Amino acid sequence: MSDLATAAAGPLTVGILYSGSRQDYGYNQSHALAAAELKKISGIKVVEEERVPETIAAQRTMEGMIVQDGARLIIATSFGYFKPHVLEMARKYPDVTFAHTGGVWAPGMPDNAGTFYGYIFAAQYLAGVTAGHMTKSKKLGVVAAKPTPNLIRSIDAFALGARSVDPGIKVRVIFTGDWVLPVREAESANSLADQGVDVIACNVDSPKVVVETAEKRGVMSIGYHSSQADVAPKGFLTGAEWNWIVPYMEYVKGVQAGQKPVHYLRGGLAEKFVRNTAFGSAVPQKVRDAVASVHAELVSGSRVIYSGPLSDNKGNVVIPAGTVYRDSDRALDAIHYLVDGVIGEV
Incomplete structure (x- = not known):
């Protein structure tokens, strides 16, 4: 034996x-x-x-x-x-x-x-759909650590989800430079709030500071990794969880x-490797229903996050018309661009 x-x-x-x-x-x-x-x-x-x-x-x-x-x-x-x-x-x-x-x-x-x-970016897309329904200013923000392919893929998916609700939405991203920088994370969240952003998402190792700061500023928030709902009882909307x-x-x-x-x-979502955090109290039933419908489309494959034509935020076509990348497509592993509608630099 x-x-x-x-x-x-x-x-x-x-x-x-x-x-x-x-x-x-x-x-x-x-x-x-x-x-x-x-x-x-x-x-x-x-x-x-x-x-x-x-x-x-x-x-x-x-x-x-x-x-x-x-x-x-x-x-x-x-x-x-x-x-x-x-x-x-x-x-x-x-x-x-x-x-x-x-x-x-x-x-x-x-x-x-x-x-x-x-494939956490699929849950980020749904978080973006949620934020797209909830924003009033049409200004969303993301506090992110480093422009690694995985984070860029998630930021882009969040923006694509939000802009599927309203193409007029813009997403401002600030990279802090490292995975855990609480002071810089708080400064970035405050900067976004000062710019009129009314929903702040995050791609850092510990989102607690970003979510807490958003709550203090009266700004809605999107979590990451696990649930941060209890630190923002008023403004927490949902999150992308493993x-x-x-x-x-x-x-x-x-x-x-x-x-x-x-x-x-x-x-990904279909295999239940990733999921979205339960909705916060601020999210009305009509938005919950809309997000559930998109979730079903993603799981069935009738909606694809990365498909052409798609341009980056500098006007370059990065996915041509007729090209479709499913979640498991290895072509997305090396993604290095921010999509149209994202304000920021890689």
């Missing part, structure tokens, strides 16, 4: 490491919520460690979980853990399954390593069955 099969015969210990606090109202908390779901399942033990740097410390944490706790599945949640840390540990422990958030597995990498992610328990369970079941992991696992 192989080591994987032996592990499958008994209780499964899952080790999960986070780069920040599990209660950050953002990215790390979205993973911690999935970990909490795992803990409810009979036959599964979860060991966690938070605030693990993206350094050799990550390897020490993973090795400790394997050697001391008997973990047979390691879930490494931070992007910087993948190269070289997850890959080195996967080579060292070939009978342990490693699942990494956001990495891209390629031939030649360890067979016991898998990567997973969600539902990590779905890919987590794919890897859990694989280990329990003695199988090698899926190397490249992705999903």
Whole structure:
């Protein structure tokens, strides 16, 4: 019997490491919520460690979980853990399954390593539809960390969603320069409010500061990663959330069955990898119904977010007429432009 099969015969210990606090109202908390779901399942033990740097410390944490706790599945949640840390540990422990958030597995990498992610931009599109219905000024804002392809894809989707409601809407984006800069995030939210923006969204690791600042300014807000509804009871509209328990369970079941992991696992709204936060009290029923209708169209495939003709905010055609990119299309992985209607620079 192989080591994987032996592990499958008994209780499964899952080790999960986070780069920040599990209660950050953002990215790390979205993973911690999935970990909490795992803990409810009979036959599964979860060991966690938070605030693990993206350094050799990550390897020490993973090795400790394997050697001391008997973990047979390691879930490494931070992007910087993948190269070289997850890959080195996967080579060292070939009978342990490693699942990494956001990495891209390629031939030649360890067979016991898998990567997973969600098409969060689809939920951002629905958040944009919500904001498009709710805005009165036709001025929306986004506080974002860095112009990475994933964030650009989400910002563009948010704008496309809003402008599907009203093409006259403009979206102002401010990049703070890093994933967690609370002072800069507050300054950016205040700047957007000063410009007459009446709905502020965010693409930072911990959206709490942006949402709180918007609430203080009497501005509506859109969350990210997990729910921030309780810090903005008046102005919170919805958010784009990860539902990590779905890919987590794919890897859990694989280990329990003695199988090698899926190397490249992705999903969107239809696969329930992503979702939208429950609507806040400010959102009327007619808007909820309109967003639900668009959600159904996205899931069925009758509506596509990225299709031509589409121009960037400098007037260049970036998707020609007749070209359609589905959520899973790898052509969107390297997106580097802000679409028409977005005020900002990459």
